[in-house]
Amino acid sequence: MLPTDNKTSPLAAPITSVWGVGSERAKNLARLDIFTVEDLLLHKPRRYEDRRKFLSIRELKTGEPATVRGRIIAAGQKTWKKGARGMFECVLDDGTAHLYLRWWQSQAWMADYYVTGREFLAFGKIESLRPRTFEHPETELLETDADEFIHVNRIVPIHPLTEGITARVMRTLIWRALEKFETQITESEWAKLQFGAMPSASQAKPSTFNLQPSTSLLPSRANAVRMIHFPEELTDVEFARQRLALDEFVELQIQIQTRRKKFEASAKALSCAGDNRLIKPFLAQLGFKLTNAQTRVLREIRADMGGLHPMRRLLQGDVGSGKTAVAACAALMALESGFNVALMSPTEILAEQHFRNFSRWLEPLGVKVEMQTGSKKTGEDGGWRMEDGKNARSSILHPPSSIFIGTHALLTGGFDLPKLGLVIIDEQHKFGVTQREQLVRKGNYPHLLVMTATPIPRTLGLTLYGDLDLSTIDELPPGRGSVKTFIRVADKLPKVWEFIRQKLAEGRQAYVVYPRVEENVDGLKAVTKEFDSLKTKLAPFRVGLLHGRVKAAEKEIVMADFRANQINVLLATSLIEVGVDVPNATVMLIENAESFGLAQLHQLRGRIGRGAHESFCILISDVKKPGSQDRLRVMEETTDGFKIAEEDLKLRGPGELLGQQQSGVPQFRFGDLRGDIALVRQAREIAARCLK
Numbered sequence: 001m002l003p004t005d006n007k008t009s010p011l012a013a014p015i016t017s018v019w020g021v022g023s024e025r026a027k028n029l030a031r032l033d034i035f036t037v038e039d040l041l042l043h044k045p046r047r048y049e050d051r052r053k054f055l056s057i058r059e060l061k062t063g064e065p066a067t068v069r070g071r072i073i074a075a076g077q078k079t080w081k082k083g084a085r086g087m088f089e090c091v092l093d094d095g096t097a098h099l100y101l102r103w104w105q106s107q108a109w110m111a112d113y114y115v116t117g118r119e120f121l122a123f124g125k126i127e128s129l130r131p132r133t134f135e136h137p138e139t140e141l142l143e144t145d146a147d148e149f150i151h152v153n154r155i156v157p158i159h160p161l162t163e164g165i166t167a168r169v170m171r172t173l174i175w176r177a178l179e180k181f182e183t184q185i186t187e188s189e190w191a192k193l194q195f196g197a198m199p200s201a202s203q204a205k206p207s208t209f210n211l212q213p214s215t216s217l218l219p220s221r222a223n224a225v226r227m228i229h230f231p232e233e234l235t236d237v238e239f240a241r242q243r244l245a246l247d248e249f250v251e252l253q254i255q256i257q258t259r260r261k262k263f264e265a266s267a268k269a270l271s272c273a274g275d276n277r278l279i280k281p282f283l284a285q286l287g288f289k290l291t292n293a294q295t296r297v298l299r300e301i302r303a304d305m306g307g308l309h310p311m312r313r314l315l316q317g318d319v320g321s322g323k324t325a326v327a328a329c330a331a332l333m334a335l336e337s338g339f340n341v342a343l344m345s346p347t348e349i350l351a352e353q354h355f356r357n358f359s360r361w362l363e364p365l366g367v368k369v370e371m372q373t374g375s376k377k378t379g380e381d382g383g384w385r386m387e388d389g390k391n392a393r394s395s396i397l398h399p400p401s402s403i404f405i406g407t408h409a410l411l412t413g414g415f416d417l418p419k420l421g422l423v424i425i426d427e428q429h430k431f432g433v434t435q436r437e438q439l440v441r442k443g444n445y446p447h448l449l450v451m452t453a454t455p456i457p458r459t460l461g462l463t464l465y466g467d468l469d470l471s472t473i474d475e476l477p478p479g480r481g482s483v484k485t486f487i488r489v490a491d492k493l494p495k496v497w498e499f500i501r502q503k504l505a506e507g508r509q510a511y512v513v514y515p516r517v518e519e520n521v522d523g524l525k526a527v528t529k530e531f532d533s534l535k536t537k538l539a540p541f542r543v544g545l546l547h548g549r550v551k552a553a554e555k556e557i558v559m560a561d562f563r564a565n566q567i568n569v570l571l572a573t574s575l576i577e578v579g580v581d582v583p584n585a586t587v588m589l590i591e592n593a594e595s596f597g598l599a600q601l602h603q604l605r606g607r608i609g610r611g612a613h614e615s616f617c618i619l620i621s622d623v624k625k626p627g628s629q630d631r632l633r634v635m636e637e638t639t640d641g642f643k644i645a646e647e648d649l650k651l652r653g654p655g656e657l658l659g660q661q662q663s664g665v666p667q668f669r670f671g672d673l674r675g676d677i678a679l680v681r682q683a684r685e686i687a688a689r690c691l692k
């Protein structure tokens with residue numbers, strides 16, 4: 001991953017080649033994933049302390065963290081009960097006043113370490129002046145001449161630590177590694193290509209850090225590595241971090257773009273642009289006119305499918321923007337061209353829904369629509385395969401082509417997808433990149449259209465899907481009722497239920513979402529438990545239940561009943577998050593709303609507001625934590641999925657945003673996808689220029 005990470009670099013030497021690291025320390029460092037000199041040099045400090053100026057103990061102010069320096073004049077353990085482990089306390093004196101250092105759990109080594117007469121630094125804050133006390137301070141023993149260079153009179157790094165490696169030891173080891181290996185930190189290839197010789201480590205650093213490559217004075221990689229540990233000014237740190245992050249991003253972009261280039265060189269596209277003979281009648285009977293955004297995206301898709309290289313396109317659009325109709329048109333292009341199509345969904349419910357829509361839309365056109373999920377396969381149980389005669393009757397395809405719809409069962413062995421021209425993957429973020437590749441490999445380089453319902457912030461998009469072209473539907477179909485969002489405390493639930501009953505009486509339907517299937521220790525509400533009480537509470541309205549442990553056949557019945565308004569209220573887990581489309585449902589009640597991510601709440605809310613009636617999303621949360629309240633406020637303030645995704649990314653990071661199953665998020669040491677959009681963009685350009 002990392003630019004200098006190759007076996008021949010001196011930096012690949014084992015960590016024991018740093019003086020002071022024996023087998024014991026090597027074992028400890030391994031817990032921090034530090035195995036080589038390079039790992040050590042790239043061990044990022046978690047914070048910095050400005051030790052150029054200390055406060056005297058007398059100057060300490062309550063509540064303000066600071067570092068002081070003094071000698072121990074008394075130390076000891078205090079116990080209240082015989083045999084019990086009490087607290088450990090010592091008194092630091094710097095000539096201006098006394099400061100107590102206190103640890104509530106004394107450790108065996110403390111009495112041997114905090115010895116009277118020794119000089120210590122201590123970092124902490126006092127809560128009062130009588131007596132001045134640091135509780136659980138970070139401390140460092142001062143003992144050698146080197147201390148003046150490394151540990152004091154400068155801005156010092158505090159690194160992530162592990163048992164047996166103190167801050168002081170870590171800092172010393174990194175200092176030594178820098179002294180010995182700094183000249184071996186070679187400049188990254190891309191930087192050499194871009195800038196020729198870089199300013200050397202000793203050269204003065206630029207006063208402003210301008211990352212535009214044409215004008216910038218980037219620190220060299222070696223310079224950045226030193227600066228990240230031993231900055232001269234705190235502002236250097238960000239400067240250095242950006243330089244190292246850029247290396248990581250460029251490295252990744254080069255990988256992504258190389259893969260794409262190789263793919264384009266080896267893969268010739270099947271000609272799938274179609275001739276409109278199916279799309280025309282399809283659009284005529286669809287019942288609505290495509291939005292401008294849908295039409296534009298379809299043009300992009302058609303250009304790809306008639307192009308030289310197989311399409312690799314990500315279709316992005318907020319919930320309800322009409323991705324399915326676009327997918328259907330893309331499918332028709334391939335079908336018109338005599339190829340088959342596979343459409344893969346993350347859940348059986350969605351596969352069913354697509355199966356129903358596509359059967360309704362495409363079978364009149366003579367297209368065979370087939371289904372393959374974990375629990376169901378058309379043609380096996382008689383009830384599912386369409387009568388051959390029906391296809392033959394209206395078929396204007398010779399021979400008729402098929403669209404295969406399913407879950408990841410489409411991937412599992414034995415299932416043959418002949419003459420595959422197009423693969424459509426719906427709600428991509430639930431599938432890993434490997435699965436995507438697996439499906440595509442089933443055919444002879446079919447075109448690939450990936451659809452995602454979670455709008456993906458740019459940084460993530462370029463990082464995760466850098467090898468895909470991007471189409472965005474940035475317009476919702478007209479005639480949608482608005483969605484109002486409210487945050488309420490649980491005390492208000494009786495009123496909320498009253499409101500919901502009223503909406504049900506008007507003929508509308510509601511979703512009620514709980515975070516858990518069954519009750520457990522976390523105290524979050526569970527759908528199975530609430531089901532029983534709500535059944536009676538909401539009578540005569542009918543309540544249905546849907547969660548991951550409901551059998552597939554039953555799920556289907558529940559969904560069918562809900563669609564037919566035989567079930568008025570659907571109780572569910574976030575299982576219904578993606579794709580389910582019932583326009584008459586206008587209320588979404590989410591309990592323990594704080595336990596969901598914003599992007600997830602947005603998805604859930606996307607289930608309503610699909611018809612002409614006004615819709616209501618009610619978020620129930622009792623959590624008073626300021627952060628969690630602010631987070632939910634975002635839902636009240638905007639319905640823009642991109643804004644919400646950006647917020648979610650900032651607040652919770654990429655892994656959370658994309659969900660547990662997303663394994664493809666790369667790990668960076670210095671890069672931060674929450675804020676590094678400019679760097680990611682730049683890395684992409686740099687990589688493209690390097691590969692030219």
Ligand code: ADP
Nearest residue numbers: 288289290291319320321322323324325477581
């Ligand atoms: P998503 O992008 O979330 O997958 P869907 O494809 O499920 O959205 O579309 C949401 C709803 O909007 C569906 O009921 C669909 O039939 C309808 N729809 C799609 N495109 C249009 C359009 N251009 N005009 C009116 N309704 C549309």
Ligand code: MG
Nearest residue numbers: 323324453579
């Ligand atoms: Mg959808």
